[in-house]
Amino acid sequence: MTLSLEHSVDTKKALPTKKKSKRSPKARQEERAFWIFILPWLIGLICFTGGPIVASLFLSFTDYNIVSSPVWVGLGNYINLFTDFLVMKSLAATAYYALLAVPFTIILGLLLAILLNQKVKGQAFFRTAFYAPSIIAGVSVAFLWSWLLNPDFGVVNSLLKQVFGIDGPNWFNSTHWVIPSMALMQLTAIGGTMVIFLASLQQLPKELYEAASLDGARGWAKFIHITVPLISPVILFNTIIAIISSFQVFTQAYVITQGGPDWHSYFYVYYLFDTAFSQYRMGYASALAWVLFIIIFALTMLSLWISRRLVYYEYDNK
Amino acid sequence: MSHRLRKGFLVSIISFALVVSLSGCSLSSNGNDKVELSWLVRADPHERVWENQMIKEFEKQNPNIDIKLVDVPQNQIDQKMRTMIAGKNLPDIVAPNWANGGFMSYADQLVDLSDYVKKDPDVIDGVLPKALNLWKVNGELKALPLNTLGSLLFYNKDLFQKAGLPDPPTDWNDKSWTWDKMVSYAKKLTDPSKNIYGLLDNNDPSVDAEMFGSSFISDESYNKGVLLQPNVDDPVVHKAVKAHHDLIFKYKVSPSTSQLSAISQIGDPFVSGKVAMTINGGWGLWGYQNIEDFKWGVAALPYVPNRQDRMYIDIMSISKDSKHPNEAWKFMKFIYSTEGLKSYIKTTQGPPANQNLMDYWLDFESKKLGMPADKLKEVHEGAINNGIEAANHMVKDWATLIQYINQPINAYYGGNKSFDDAMYETKRLLESWTTVKK
CATH class of the missing domain: 3.40.190.10 (Periplasmic binding protein-like II)
Structure with missing residues (x-):
């Protein structure tokens, strides 16, 4: 009680002094400039991101086909999700893809970054060459892969036949191989992951490695006991980003397989897209989108929780 | 910046914004009582030649009517039409079967053409009844067939x-x-x-x-x-x-x-x-x-x-959102005239729904194919007689x-x-x- 009285007295005392404090014209001018420059972005955020997010939450509780007004259905759309055969199919396809693509992206991205961190001749060229494919548009990459993995004329199957004497699989046309094929496509998309790993590797203090060498540690031991712990926050970051993008996978299935064969590449976002822009069931599509958001959010939280004991933050020990 | 200068600057900005926004508005009638019609088409290079010909000729004969093409790739027509319907600005003339949703998805957005056809019966003179009656919903004629393909x-x-x-x-x-x-x-x-x-x-x-x-x-x-x-x-x-x-x-x-x-x-x-x-x-x-x-x-x-x-039949309709259905019908009549359909055949090679032009098509197409006209007639007519209109046009x-x-x-x-x-x-x-x- 005493404290709060004192506090209120203090506030009252402070107010007049606050009123009196005048900012300089330059400070006000800077503030005005700040608002003018940030205004387009703020308008964009409110109108084109925030607005649709709020609208989609509202629409997820309605039946809405664009042409007629939305009709309130309460939790109807969310309840229907649980009995929808295609929700289960698409979630299973997406989860399977994530299960293959996330470790593949992380492991390969890290290995590539380690290789590109070596001081060899043509280092800049290799870095550019390995990063370049990741800036090519997704549709072009999808077409490229559909050719590479063509069962009859593709380079991959020809090599398998000529070098190893084995008949390659049907890749995108096989229910067993379609998801591994799409995970394999990550080979041309790991540039971003690789660059982040590379940047973190370049920050590692050399003295730790020198000290470890003096203690007799060799390459593998140094990697496991120095490199991995030091870049563990980056591994976590890349893992979370990979999980998010895996659950949003769409382009390759849309371009190459149209969700087939037998729904095996009918990813969750593909179903969401069809529901919204082929069936025009915007309410149900919004519910699908919110469920995807919850799944991704939950997986991110789970990753952070699991990582508590696995990730080493240098600043904790300072 | 002085007060006067600032005021002048503000006035200029507002004037500019007004000019831009007003000129951006799509007025269907301009000050000279000129009517502007819009025609939603698919981005097909062959059909585009015919569409341009139709517009050029029609505008020459009807200087008070302008036709604006709304050219949309076929796989995007559905989305475009949906959003246009929601905004109540569906083009005056549309071809519902070019949208993936097909005729039946848009039937309630189309004008009943029965009265127009009664007034101008020549438009459907010679049109295959099988190709025409498909577009009657609850007694209302919602579209006219352009071609017939089996x-x-x-x-x-x-x-x-x-x-x-x-x-x-x-x-x-x-x-x-x-x-x-x-x-x-x-x-x-x-x-x-x-x-x-x-x-x-x-x-x-x-x-x-x-x-x-x-x-x-x-x-x-x-x-x-x-x-x-x-x-x-x-x-x-x-x-x-x-x-x-x-x-x-x-x-x-x-x-x-x-x-x-x-x-x-x-x-x-x-x-x-x-x-x-x-x-x-x-x-x-x-x-x-x-x-x-x-x-x-x-x-x-x-x-x-x-x-x-x-x-597979391509059709044309007038949308309910049209502010100028009479002018739209005038253009439809022009498209479906003998000359309009002949031009369509020459540029697209599509067999007409109008049987009065069948011989013209057979003559033109058989020469193109190097195939006897009677054989082409036999195979085409058989396909139409045995045909059932595509489910993607007829079922929502x-x-x-x-x-x-x-x-x-x-x-x-x-x-x-x-x-x-x-x-x-x-x-x-x-x-x-x-x-x-x-």
Whole structure:
């Protein structure tokens, strides 16, 4: 009680002094400039991101086909999700893809970054060459892969036949191989992951490695006991980003397989897209989108929780 | 900045904004009482030539009317139309069958043309009743047919000659040309050493079912334009699906789903000479004209009791949002005039729905194809007489329904699913759609 009285007295005392404090014209001018420059972005955020997010939450509780007004259905759309055969199919396809693509992206991205961190001749060229494919548009990459993995004329199957004497699989046309094929496509998309790993590797203090060498540690031991712990926050970051993008996978299935064969590449976002822009069931599509958001959010939280004991933050020990 | 300067700056900005916003408004009538009509078309280069001709001629004859083309790629028309309907600015003249949703999805957005047609009966004089009556909903005529296309069998004459086979008939009443006979031809034409398949049935399973005289959806569903009841358990549907499967696995005369996807990557398998016969829409007549490596011919689909081939009709309508329906009708009349349709035939090669122009088309097209006009007439008319209008035009939500049919049954055709599983899943998915609120 005493404290709060004192506090209120203090506030009252402070107010007049606050009123009196005048900012300089330059400070006000800077503030005005700040608002003018940030205004387009703020308008964009409110109108084109925030607005649709709020609208989609509202629409997820309605039946809405664009042409007629939305009709309130309460939790109807969310309840229907649980009995929808295609929700289960698409979630299973997406989860399977994530299960293959996330470790593949992380492991390969890290290995590539380690290789590109070596001081060899043509280092800049290799870095550019390995990063370049990741800036090519997704549709072009999808077409490229559909050719590479063509069962009859593709380079991959020809090599398998000529070098190893084995008949390659049907890749995108096989229910067993379609998801591994799409995970394999990550080979041309790991540039971003690789660059982040590379940047973190370049920050590692050399003295730790020198000290470890003096203690007799060799390459593998140094990697496991120095490199991995030091870049563990980056591994976590890349893992979370990979999980998010895996659950949003769409382009390759849309371009190459149209969700087939037998729904095996009918990813969750593909179903969401069809529901919204082929069936025009915007309410149900919004519910699908919110469920995807919850799944991704939950997986991110789970990753952070699991990582508590696995990730080493240098600043904790300072 | 001085006060005066600031004021001047503000006035300039507001004036500029007003000019920009006002000039950006699409006024359908301008100050000179000039009417502007919009015409939603698909971005097709051949049709674009005809559309430009129509606009140029019409505007010359009607200087008070301007026509603006709203050119949208065909696969985006559905989305465009939906958003335009929501914004109540659907173009004055539309072709609903160019949208994936098809006529039935947009029928309630279209003007009843009955009164216009009563006033100007010449517009439909000679139009095939079968092609006209399809667009009557609850007694209201919602569209006029522009062309009529059926499905045909295209074959590689060179491969037929090499195999010592006679040309298949153009007569649809020739009952000796059966499914089994077509398969026997396909066996002789298949050459595994050259990766050549005897037959490619380009039809999706729903068209196969029609070819055998049935459908994946009940007759009532087709007639009412909305899925009420699946018809997957019909033995004829089963027979059709198994017949397609047999082409791949029993007779080995057709490529499997994966083989087809592989050989299609180097282009249309018929054009690349990888298949000797193909069942396709009538557009093959002009689509295959550029083939130089071999001679090709066209024939009737094989005889099957109660056979139906899929018919594809392009239509034009006036939208309910039109502020100038009378002027829109004037333009429709112009398009459907003898001169308008002749121009359409010359630029697109499409067979007209109007029978008064059939001889003109036969003469023009037979010369293009190097085929006797009577044979072309026989094969085209047979396709129309046996035809049933495409379900994607006549049944709402067909894009979804065909996906529910294609995915499981293509898995069966690809050897990834058993027949029973594929049919069970198709039925289950179609049934689930009957309960979905749309």
